[in-house]
Amino acid sequence: MNFKxxxxxRRHLIELFIKTIMRIALIIVASSLGLILWTILSxxxxxxxxxxxxxxxxxxYYMGKEGGILNAIIGSIYLxxxxxxxxIILSLPIALYLQAYAQDSKWGDYVRLSLDVLWGIPSIVxxxxxxxxxxSLGLRASLLAGIIALAxxxxxxMTRAMDEVxxxxxxxxxxxxxxxxxxxxxxxxxxxxxxxxPGIITxxxxxxxxxxxxxxSVLFTAGYTDRIPTSLMNPTASLPLAVFFQLGSPxxxxxxxxxxxALILTIIVLLVSFGSRWLASRLNKYTVK
Amino acid sequence: xxxxxQVKNLNAYYGKQLALKNINIExxxxxxxxxxxxxxxxxxxxxxxxxxxxxxxxNTQLTGEVLVDGENIYNKDVDVTEVRKVVGLLAQRPxxxxxxxxxxxxxxxxxxxxxxxxxxxxxxVKHYLEIAGLWDEVCxxxxxxxxxLSIGQQQRLCLARGLxxxxxxxLGDEPTxxxxxxxxxxxxxxxxxxxxQYTTVIVTHTLRQAKRLADxxxxxxxxxxxxxxxxxxxxxxxxxxxxxxxxEGLF
Amino acid sequence: MxxxxxxxxxxxxxxxxNIFAQKIFFGITIFPVILTLIVAIAxxxxxxPILSEYQLxxxxxxxxxxxxxxxxxFRPFILGTIWVTTVGVILAVPACLLVSIxxxxxxxxxxxxxxxxxxxLLAAIPPVVYGVWGLxxxxxxxxxxxxxxAEGRLDSVPLLSVTQPTGFGILAxxxxxxxxxxxxxxxxxxEVLSTVPNDLRHASLGxxxxxxxxxxxVVIPQTLPGIIAAIVLGASRALGxxxxxxxxxxxxxxxxxxxFDTAYPLPAxxxxxxxxxxxxxxxxxxxxxxxxVLLVVILIFNILxxxxxxxxxxxx
Numbered sequence: 001m002n003f004k005x006x007x008x009x010r011r012h013l014i015e016l017f018i019k020t021i022m023r024i025a026l027i028i029v030a031s032s033l034g035l036i037l038w039t040i041l042s043x044x045x046x047x048x049x050x051x052x053x054x055x056x057x058x059x060x061y062y063m064g065k066e067g068g069i070l071n072a073i074i075g076s077i078y079l080x081x082x083x084x085x086x087x088i089i090l091s092l093p094i095a096l097y098l099q100a101y102a103q104d105s106k107w108g109d110y111v112r113l114s115l116d117v118l119w120g121i122p123s124i125v126x127x128x129x130x131x132x133x134x135x136s137l138g139l140r141a142s143l144l145a146g147i148i149a150l151a152x153x154x155x156x157x158m159t160r161a162m163d164e165v166x167x168x169x170x171x172x173x174x175x176x177x178x179x180x181x182x183x184x185x186x187x188x189x190x191x192x193x194x195x196x197x198p199g200i201i202t203x204x205x206x207x208x209x210x211x212x213x214x215x216x217s218v219l220f221t222a223g224y225t226d227r228i229p230t231s232l233m234n235p236t237a238s239l240p241l242a243v244f245f246q247l248g249s250p251x252x253x254x255x256x257x258x259x260x261x262a263l264i265l266t267i268i269v270l271l272v273s274f275g276s277r278w279l280a281s282r283l284n285k286y287t288v289k
Numbered sequence: 290x291x292x293x294x295q296v297k298n299l300n301a302y303y304g305k306q307l308a309l310k311n312i313n314i315e316x317x318x319x320x321x322x323x324x325x326x327x328x329x330x331x332x333x334x335x336x337x338x339x340x341x342x343x344x345x346x347x348n349t350q351l352t353g354e355v356l357v358d359g360e361n362i363y364n365k366d367v368d369v370t371e372v373r374k375v376v377g378l379l380a381q382r383p384x385x386x387x388x389x390x391x392x393x394x395x396x397x398x399x400x401x402x403x404x405x406x407x408x409x410x411x412x413x414v415k416h417y418l419e420i421a422g423l424w425d426e427v428c429x430x431x432x433x434x435x436x437x438l439s440i441g442q443q444q445r446l447c448l449a450r451g452l453x454x455x456x457x458x459x460l461g462d463e464p465t466x467x468x469x470x471x472x473x474x475x476x477x478x479x480x481x482x483x484x485x486q487y488t489t490v491i492v493t494h495t496l497r498q499a500k501r502l503a504d505x506x507x508x509x510x511x512x513x514x515x516x517x518x519x520x521x522x523x524x525x526x527x528x529x530x531x532x533x534x535x536x537e538g539l540f
Numbered sequence: 541m542x543x544x545x546x547x548x549x550x551x552x553x554x555x556x557x558n559i560f561a562q563k564i565f566f567g568i569t570i571f572p573v574i575l576t577l578i579v580a581i582a583x584x585x586x587x588x589p590i591l592s593e594y595q596l597x598x599x600x601x602x603x604x605x606x607x608x609x610x611x612x613x614f615r616p617f618i619l620g621t622i623w624v625t626t627v628g629v630i631l632a633v634p635a636c637l638l639v640s641i642x643x644x645x646x647x648x649x650x651x652x653x654x655x656x657x658x659x660x661l662l663a664a665i666p667p668v669v670y671g672v673w674g675l676x677x678x679x680x681x682x683x684x685x686x687x688x689x690a691e692g693r694l695d696s697v698p699l700l701s702v703t704q705p706t707g708f709g710i711l712a713x714x715x716x717x718x719x720x721x722x723x724x725x726x727x728x729x730x731e732v733l734s735t736v737p738n739d740l741r742h743a744s745l746g747x748x749x750x751x752x753x754x755x756x757x758v759v760i761p762q763t764l765p766g767i768i769a770a771i772v773l774g775a776s777r778a779l780g781x782x783x784x785x786x787x788x789x790x791x792x793x794x795x796x797x798x799x800f801d802t803a804y805p806l807p808a809x810x811x812x813x814x815x816x817x818x819x820x821x822x823x824x825x826x827x828x829x830x831x832x833v834l835l836v837v838i839l840i841f842n843i844l845x846x847x848x849x850x851x852x853x854x855x856x
Contacts, residue, residue, distance in 0.1 A: 003360055003375075005368035015750045022642035025635040029726070032660050032719045034667060036673045043676055090568060097565035107569070113846055119771065120842035121579070122780020124807045128831035129579045131588040131814065135824070141806065150310075153574065194670025206664075206832040216782040216807070220814050240668040244783060247675065262672040266665065273664045277657070342742065347649055374748030379668045384739040386761045396757070397747030447743070 021072060037266070044263025053264065057226045062246075064253035069261055072242035076265075077099050079238055083150030087207055090151075095162035099196075100120050103183070112163065117158035124216035126152045131220035144232040146222025150211045158207035165199025167283035198283040203219035205276035209269050215240035239265045293318040293458060293488040294339060299353035301334055301343060308334045310350070310512045316505070321480060321489040323503035323520070325496065327540055332492045333403065336460050339490065340376040341369050353446040356456070374401060377456035381465040383443035385435030386450075390427050393435045393446055394418060397454035413453060421449035422479055441472025448479060459483065461491040465498065477502060500524060508532045575701050580835060587829035590822050599829065605793050612826045614833065616793040620803030622708075623796045624785055625778040627714025632722050633771055639722075640729035645755055663723035670789035674716040683707025687800060693722075702800045706790070711799045714787035717778045725774040732766030732852055733755075733759060766852040769845035776841035780834060782807035806834050 055068035061253065094115075098108050130149035139145060171266030215238070223235030224245065243265060292315035301309035309331050316322050336407040341362060354361045362372045374397075386393050387493065394414040397403075400467040402409045414431070418424040423445045427438070435446055451459065461480065465473035480489055481500060493499050499506065503520035508531070509510055516529045527533045534540060584591075590612065602613025643652055652685070687702045694700040736759050744754040762765070790802025791812065810827050818824055 003357075003362060003364075003367040003371045005366050005371075011370075011750050011753065012544060015752050018752045019642075019646060022638045022646065025638035026636055026642055026655065028656070029639050029662075029719075029722055032722075033658050033662050033665075034679065036662075036669070036719075039673050039677050040669060090571060092566045093565045094572065097562075098568050101562055101565070110573055111569045111849070113843075113850065114576065116846040117576055117839065117842050118572055120776055120838060121576070122777075122779075122807065122838065122844075124780060124782040124810055125579065125583075125831050125835045125838075128810060128828055129582055132828055133583045135818075136582075136586070152575070155575075171702075206582065209664050213664075213668065215666070217670045219811055226719075240666055240783070243668045243672060244787070246716070247672065247787065256816060259676070262669050266669050269664055269666055269669075270661065273661060277660075340746065342746070345742065345745070347736075370748040370750055372748075373746055378742075378746040380742065380746070382739060382741060384737075384743040386740065386743055386758055388757075396744070397749070400747065400749045400753055450743075453748060 010104050017202075030207060040259070040263050040266050043256075044158045044259040044261075045265075047253075048260040048263055052257065052260055056228060060153075060225075062251075062254055063250060064251045069239070069242045069257070069264075071226055071228050071239070072237040072239045072261070073264065075143075075213050075222070075236035076239040078236060079146045079150055079218060079222060080208050082143070083149035083154050084158075086147065086151035086202060086203060087154040087205045087211075090155055091158040091162060091203065094159050095196075095200075095203075096167060099166045108236040113160050115156045115163075118152075119160060122216065123149075123153045123214050127220040130217065134221065140233075141223030142233045143229045143236045145219045145220060146236065146238070147232075149217040149221040150214060153214055153217050154207035154211045157210055158203040161203035161206050162196065162199050163193055165202060166196050198280040201283065202276050202280045205272050205279070209272040209276075212272070213240055213265060214270050215244055224267045239268075292316060293358065294490070295336075295354075295356040295359075297340060297354040297356070297357065299335075300351070301331075302336060302350040303346070304348050308512050309483065310336070314507060314513050314514060314517055316488065316490060318488050320504035321484050321491060321502050322505040323499045324492045324495075324507045324509060325499045325535075326509035327535065328494065329354075329511075330509040332507075332509050332510075333462055335507075335509065336462055336490060336492050337458055339458070340373050342377050342378065352373060374454050374459060375456055376455065377451035379444070379448055379450060379451060379459060379461045380462045381446050382467045383440060384445050385438070387445055388435065389432045390435050390446060391436065394449050394453050395398050397450060401454055403453075403455065405425075417449040418446075419454045420452055420479075420483070421445040422475060423449060436529045439472075439520065442478055444468060444472065444478070444521065448476070450484075456487070458488045458490065461489065463492055463494060466494065473498075483531045496538070497498040510535075552581050574738065576652060576839065580832065580839075583828050583832040587825050587832050588774050590825035593822065599826075600833070603795065605844055607820045607823045607826065611820065612822070614806070614830060615805070616795055617804055617806045617809045617830065619795055620789070620792070620793075620831070621712045621779060621805040621807070623803050624713040624717060624728075624789060624805050625775055625800070627710055627799055628717030628778045629771065629775045631714055631718035632725060632774060635718075636722050636725040636742055636774070637729060637767070640726045640733060641755060641759075644730050644733035645751060645759065649796055657724055659723040662719070663727075667720070667781060667784040668787075670716055670720055670784035674784060674788035678712045679707040682800075683710045686711065690800070699798055700800075701798050703798050704800065704802060706802075706803050708788060708790035709800055709802045710796055713785045713803065713805075714799065716784050716788055719782060720784060721774040721777050724777055725770050727790075728768055728773060728849065730771035731737060732763045732770060732849070735766070735852055736762050763852070767847050769848040769852075771843040776838045776845070779836055779841070780807055781809050787850075808831050810834075 051066065052068040052075060054070055056071040058065060058067035061067035094111065098111060126149050130145055134145055218238050219241060224237050224240055224241055225235045229236040239261060243258050243261045245260060246254050248256055294316040296312050296314045299309055300307065310334060324335060326332050334343060338351065343349055343351060351363065355363060357375065368381050372540040375513055386396060391414055394417055395410050398410060398413055404413050415424060419425065423442060426442060435443065438446060467475050468476065483489065491502060506520045506523040507517045508515045516523060516527060516532045523532065524536065575583060599612055600618065601612055601615050603615045604611045604613045605616060643655055683706060687707065691702045740758055741754055744758045785805055786808035789805060789808065791801040791804045791808055794802065796803050807809045810830055813827060826852065
């Protein structure tokens with residue numbers, strides 16, 4: 001008998017070939033992230049100035065004169081925060097309900113299916129829906145309308161993330177609390193919420209990150225203005241649209257600033273993403289695994 | 290004694306944890322060797338080192354040698370698939386592949402190109418289903434999915450599938466623990482029939498099964514080999530205190 | 541009041557609270573279930589004027605788009621959407637399947653723990669940033685590298701002949717889309733592959749199969765519906781992608797014949813014209829009708845793939 005490997009046997013060659021192209025595919029996918037970040041950084045950094053993040057557009061800004069896009073940065077933070085807040089108000093009870101009452105029920109399945117379907121609806125459709133509502137009600141583009149559209153975009157992302165994390169939570173803890181005589185509601189509120197905290201935070205930050213970068217939903221609903229909004233009924237600028245509009249400019253200086261705006265947006269999104277990872281891992285230390 | 294498998298200075302680790310401590314043993318050819326011991330003693334781990342399944346668990350490490358027919362299967366240039374062809378495994382729970390009954394048995398033969406044409410595959414499948422004592426029950430439904438069989442039938446199908454690649458050694462990892470008594474008995478009698486042609490190594494948690502099957506016995510405790518020898522000797526006159534206690538049912 | 545009664549009252553209060561919370565929470569769960577319907581109805585309602593004035597087939601298959609003359613043919617936009625999505629999916633699928641199989645079957649835990657954050661970040665990058673990347677890297681790449689490569693060599697090959705010289709077009713849109721949908725396809729496929737019990741893999745490895753033989757004969761047949769669902773999910777994501785595609789695809793309402801052609805997908809049409817649509821009669825109805833068409837197609841894709849995935853992933 002001989003176990004010695006015959007390297008040139010067909011199946012070993014196939015194995016080697018498959019493994020090689022898989023690794024190449026992984027490298028391609030991973031390096032595309034690198035390429036994107038490098039492109040944005042190398043093109044955005046040269047025109048990134050302090051003025052850009054501290055000033056609102058001055059007269060002639062869109063022809064290459066002075067000013068910045070503080071209006072868009074603030075507007076985006078308002079929009080994403082508002083959208084996230086509304087999404088939390090809806091998501092948290094839904095996630096808790098799915099966990100506490102509808103773990104394996106038919107209704108729970110419907111709700112989860114609906115969330116998955118909502119998650120797949122493109123943001124341009126939410127934007128169009130928001131717009132349809134606005135013209136029906138005779139409203140103009142405003143911070144409020146943008147917040148509502150973003151809340152719809154964020155709701156399924158947030159709820160699914162929360163539900164996912166809670167479902168992975170160990171069940172013993174919950175049963176222990178039930179055995180101690182708590183009602184399901186109390187279990188949900190105390191034990192589950194505490195246990196869920198990493199999941200909730202992850203869900204919220206994930207949704208916030210998505211919300212701040214979404215352009216198609218706010219395009220119709222939030223409008224665009226050079227001023228920082230002072231009321232919910234004001235229209236507002238947003239960072240993704242600032243990028244989008246500046247890139248459409250015939251002036252090279254303005255396009256350059258568009259790249260810088262893209263860099264700012266990327267940095268914010270990456271910070272949120274890393275932040276959620278860091279927070280989740282920190283919080284995980286204090287919960288039973 | 291004609292040793293088929295020789296284990297030399299074998300240490301196995303899960304992460305940092307030592308699961309097998311310096312095992313040295315020889316397993317006789319064409320006999321049934323039973324590895325026994327309380328749960329967590331490392332008997333399944335030892336078995337898994339014989340067909341290099343141990344390394345399928347992530348973060349494991351192994352030192353020492355396992356020789357099959359005098360050749361160390363952990364040598365660098367060894368082809369794992371050849372090892373596993375020679376050393377077949379009957380798992381704890383029957384795991385029919387998601388294909389027809391026929392294809393389950395033909396699977397390994399096809400992988401190793403053991404037959405030339407369709408006719409030869411047909412006779413091959415029939416042959417091994419007969420050896421596994423399943424032919425009469427399934428000859429009319431070969432194209433049905435293997436999962437439509439009862440658990441006991443599934444385990445015999447897995448036996449046929451394993452034998453079809455013409456191994457020399459059969460490993461059994463508590464192969465009857467998921468089965469009802471009648472199916473268990475069926476499997477046991479197959480193994481007894483087959484021992485003339487195959488070297489068989491069985492891990493079991495029941496003493497009675499060990500007594501029914503064993504020609505040779507290995508007793509393990511906490512990752513260490515405590516005692517090994519011909520079944521008659523070990524059962525009637527254990528040399529080690531631990532073995533005695535185990536045989537008396539003290540733990 | 542004696543102690544027993546006090547405890548009883550507390551108990552009752554707690555039970556009441558439980559039931560009350562359950563009712564409120566239940567009420568909120570109705571919202572996501574009916575939201576899809578509300579969105580569809582609202583869009584239908586706003587699109588109704590144009591749907592009642594024109595035949596649906598004229599809208600969907602009409603070739604001319606001149607809103608100020610009352611001509612609303614969606615055909616170029618629908619075809620543009622199909623072209624860009626198809627190219628994106630064709631480019632994404634092979635790499636995505638290889639990566640997810642590699643991560644699920646071959647890679648060490650350490651490789652997986654490096655790959656996951658990379659995929660998460662790819663998924664987190666906003667569409668508009670993808671658009672900027674497409675504009676700065678992919679469009680020049682198509683223009684300077686791919687088009688010259690194809691020019692002269694592939695002119696006689698249908699679908700691949702170089703037709704216009706700017707780099708903007710279906711291929712650039714497809715490449716950007718492929719990268720955008722990759723994290724989704726990879727993570728869903730990975731999850732589907734991990735539903736295969738190790739016992740099955742071991743059964744195949746145990747008779748001396750190589751890993752790839754095991755994957756091809758056992759793992760893939762077992763998970764095929766889920767893998768297809770993952771791809772469909774990716775395709776539906778590509779169908780609705782707006783800003784990134786809009787920035788690189790050229791936005792000319794023609795009927796494409798080659799991947800080097802420009803195209804004008806539906807989402808881009810909706811996004812580009814929101815400003816002027818109130819000034820022309822029926823224009824807003826036409827655009828919201830376009831959104832409705834998009835929604836219906838995506839819903840079909842989505843519901844089918846989600847049902848398959850829910851069944852597969854629960855088996856775990």
